[in-house]
Amino acid sequence: xxxxxxxxxxxxxxxxxxxxxxxxxxxxxxxxxxxxxxxxxxxxxxxxxxxxxxxxxxxxxxxxxxxxxxxxxxxxxxxxxxxxxxxxxxxxxxxxxxxxxxxxxxxxxxxxxxxxxxxxxxxxxxxxxxxxxxxxxxxxxxxxxxxxxxxxxxxxxxxxxxxxxxxxxxxxxxxxxxxxxxxxxxxxxxxxxxxxxxxxxxxxxxxxxxxxx
Numbered sequence: 001x002x003x004x005x006x007x008x009x010x011x012x013x014x015x016x017x018x019x020x021x022x023x024x025x026x027x028x029x030x031x032x033x034x035x036x037x038x039x040x041x042x043x044x045x046x047x048x049x050x051x052x053x054x055x056x057x058x059x060x061x062x063x064x065x066x067x068x069x070x071x072x073x074x075x076x077x078x079x080x081x082x083x084x085x086x087x088x089x090x091x092x093x094x095x096x097x098x099x100x101x102x103x104x105x106x107x108x109x110x111x112x113x114x115x116x117x118x119x120x121x122x123x124x125x126x127x128x129x130x131x132x133x134x135x136x137x138x139x140x141x142x143x144x145x146x147x148x149x150x151x152x153x154x155x156x157x158x159x160x161x162x163x164x165x166x167x168x169x170x171x172x173x174x175x176x177x178x179x180x181x182x183x184x185x186x187x188x189x190x191x192x193x194x195x196x197x198x199x200x201x202x203x204x205x206x207x208x209x210x211x212x213x
């Protein structure tokens with residue numbers, strides 16, 4: 001059972017990582033002048049849309065998504081809060097919405113963070129606030145997929161946070177323009193989490209005591 005779960009996770013993560021590569025390469029072939037720096041928002045939305053579609057498809061095919069209870073208050077709260085959480089975190093920790101251009105770029109970064117973190121949580125946990133609190137509390141994981149969420153979300157958020165450090169430096173590099181370094185950092189962190197999650201679970205499988213789904 002452990003081997004089956006870990007192999008399924010590794011395969012799904014490899015597919016998601018491949019979608020990130022395709023989201024960068026395909027527009028470069030089809031759109032003239034496309035580049036990660038020069039047309040950053042186009043790349044950002046390409047990655048967000050592709051990863052969202054692949055995440056939803058993969059988790060649906062694997063049957064990971066739990067059934068939802070539409071009339072429960074615990075299931076309604078995350079549905080409203082999920083779309084706001086990434087936006088609020090970006091505004092509070094990265095850049096205020098002081099200019100129209102800055103507002104669009106900040107919103108775009110929030111969309112990317114939502115597709116890399118919040119959407120995955122919705123796919124695995126459903127809109128259940130109790131499950132979200134349980135998974136992201138200490139020792140709250142009850143399956144390998146819960147542990148995967150913990151690792152990928154943490155790596156993505158840390159990557160975006162680290163990516164903000166070069167912005168105020170006077171290096172005059174194209175990747176220092178807001179929010180290029182943050183979005184690149186979040187994508188790199190996300191890819192790191194996709195690799196680290198199955199590797200960490202496989203290495204610690206004898207110490208893990210929860211039951212697989």
